[in-house]
Amino acid sequence: MRESGENYLELILDISREQDSVRSIDIARRMGVSRASVSKALSVLRDAGMVEPAYYGKVVLTEAGKKRAAEIRCRHELIHRYLVEVLGVPQEIAEADACRMEHVVSAEMLSCLRAALEQ
CATH class of the missing domain: 1.10.60.10 (Iron dependent repressor, metal binding and dimerisation domain)
Structure with a gap:
């Protein structure tokens, strides 16, 4: 996995420890990137089995994603x-x-x- 993907995973974990749910807008704000960039990164992470498919804009790590x-x-x-x-x-x-x-x-x-x- 590339460095940027690892940074996204780490941030998703951090946000999930701070609040009930993680949304792509939360990630975009923290990273200072566009929602389109977040969407693209989440697609890559989804394909790698690290995040669940988005439901109602929420981002959820899979067990493999949580471990990584x-x-x-x-x-x-x-x-x-x-x-x-x-x-x-x-x-x-x-x-x-x-x-x-x-x-x-x-x-x-x-x-x-x-x-x-x-x-």
Whole structure:
């Protein structure tokens, strides 16, 4: 899955934790993109089995989508924590960098980060 698809999954998960339902307009506003862009991205995610077909404008993650989104969120939080707690990177910079790094970091690297944070 491409980075943009992972960003959509992560955002859908985040919004679903904050409010009862997720609508495409919520995603568009948060990402600063058009509803047409969101519609196209959701179509790709639907084809990949990550989101349910839209009913009444609501966006719902499938079980596979929830799992993938949770994995992405976990990678993001682990990287962010390491950047802030170990390296002393300011929060805002750590947030932006973690968002980029979460898509390319290996499982081995994540294990090393986790081990370093547990010490």
